Amino acid sequence: MWYINEDRQLMLNVARDFVEKEVKPAAMEIDKTSRFPMELFKRAGELGFLGITISEEFGGLGGDHTTLALILEEIAKSLPVLTVAMGAHSLLAGGLLNMLGTPEQKKKYLVPAVSGDIIMACGNTEASGGANYPEHTTRAVLEGEEWVINGGKVLISNIGVADVYIVLALTSEQLTPADRAGMSAFIIEAGTPGFDVGIPEHKLGWHGSATGSISFKNCRIPKENLLGPLGGCLQAMFVSATDEFLSCGPVGLGIAEGAYEMAFKYSLDRVQCGQSMFDRFQVTRHKLVKMYTEIESLRALVYSTYAMKDQGDLCLASGRMLKCKGAEVSEYVGREAIQLFGGVGTIVDTGVERFWRDAKVLAIGGASVESLTDNIATLIKNNMI
Ligand SMILES: Cc1cc2nc3c(=O)[nH]c(=O)nc-3n(C[C@H](O)[C@H](O)[C@H](O)COP(=O)(O)OP(=O)(O)OC[C@H]3O[C@@H](n4cnc5c(N)ncnc54)[C@H](O)[C@@H]3O)c2cc1C
Structure with missing residues (x-):
């Protein structure tokens, strides 16, 4: 294939070996039981698959996107849901963290995410609609040195298993729909008081990706957990x-x-x-x-x-x-x-x-x-x- 070179072939061989020996034997059981494929996710971290395109400074391989595509294709041939869990972690949550995070935030969260030591989720969708931002209501208000978050998200992947959630919330002063462009991102750790995680839904497909609701009731997080510019998310x-x-x-x-x-x-x-x-x-x-x-x-x-x-x-x-x-x-x-x-x-x-x-x-x-x-x-x- 024209898109395979020596480096990519080496990573592809690693992925094929992983799929053959570890993913394939578990695939049917994971689909039937809908359990999160924790051991495979952790192995993906050990093999470097959770940080292919992340710079070496933050624990990644500093590789190219084509290599990532080859690995995802290989895994999806046997267990598509593993790529979903990896994508919510590395591309949705990790992508935003990598793009907007300060060096300190990246050291604290991105480095362990790349190794698979922590799992991340990204909370954007609300009950009012996935792409329907004007009607999203989750709101963060700055009180002294803390953000206070209220609201909820639905259909979020990796709930329950995630240690860290990247969550979008309104930070604009105005509450009318026209002013709701002021959306910011926040880093919220599992277990923070006022932060509740629901039970995974029974779904048509993607069994094992742990999809469900999260909610915030006067959930207080440190001021420095704002991710990226205020209102620019x-x-x-x-x-x-x-x-x-x-x-x-x-x-x-x-x-x-x-x-x-x-x-x-x-x-x-x-x-x-x-x-x-x-x-x-x-x-x-x-x-x-x-x-x-x-x-x-x-x-x-x-x-x-x-x-x-x-x-x-x-x-x-x-x-x-x-x-x-x-x-x-x-x-x-x-x-x-x-x-x-x-x-x-x-x-x-x-x-x-x-x-x-x-x-x-x-x-x-x-x-x-x-x-x-x-x-x-x-x-x-x-x-x-
Ligand atoms: C298994 C699963 C995992 C998910 N994981 C995550 C996650 O990790 N994080 C997260 O934030 N969200 C996640 N989502 C939510 C997902 O992003 C939304 O379901 C999706 O954006 C659609 O939004 P909705 O379900 O609210 O449908 P609605 O907004 O109610 O839309 C219903 C239908 O209307 C049409 N429609 C809606 N908006 C438009 C538009 N702008 N233009 C044209 N047609 C439109 C489409 O046909 C759409 O399917 C997940 C969803 C599923 C099913």
């Missing part, structure tokens, strides 16, 4: 969250490959009237070819976009496109894979339908593809493609 989030949207490209690719590989093998193994399904039915062969073509188209888009990212492009529009395309292709391939399995494809123990379930959630979790498409339209109109 939304603009920063628009840029830093792009890395999470980008990651849905390789994650979607891995999901699609995982489902395709199972369906291809099944169509060769399942025999009727002395012939495999692959040999017997043209429709089976054509479905597989179409799935393969979609996968290779996505691969081309993923690695060309990551090449741009490695050259310093922010990928504001193309990153959002990757999330949309990654979700679309993985959903399509996952759905067709179930179809090619026939009845047994609907049985959880077969292990193929979980790819479709995880792909479906990919189109919503973190940001809906529709809201991102709207973002892309604005970027195109402003010639920011």
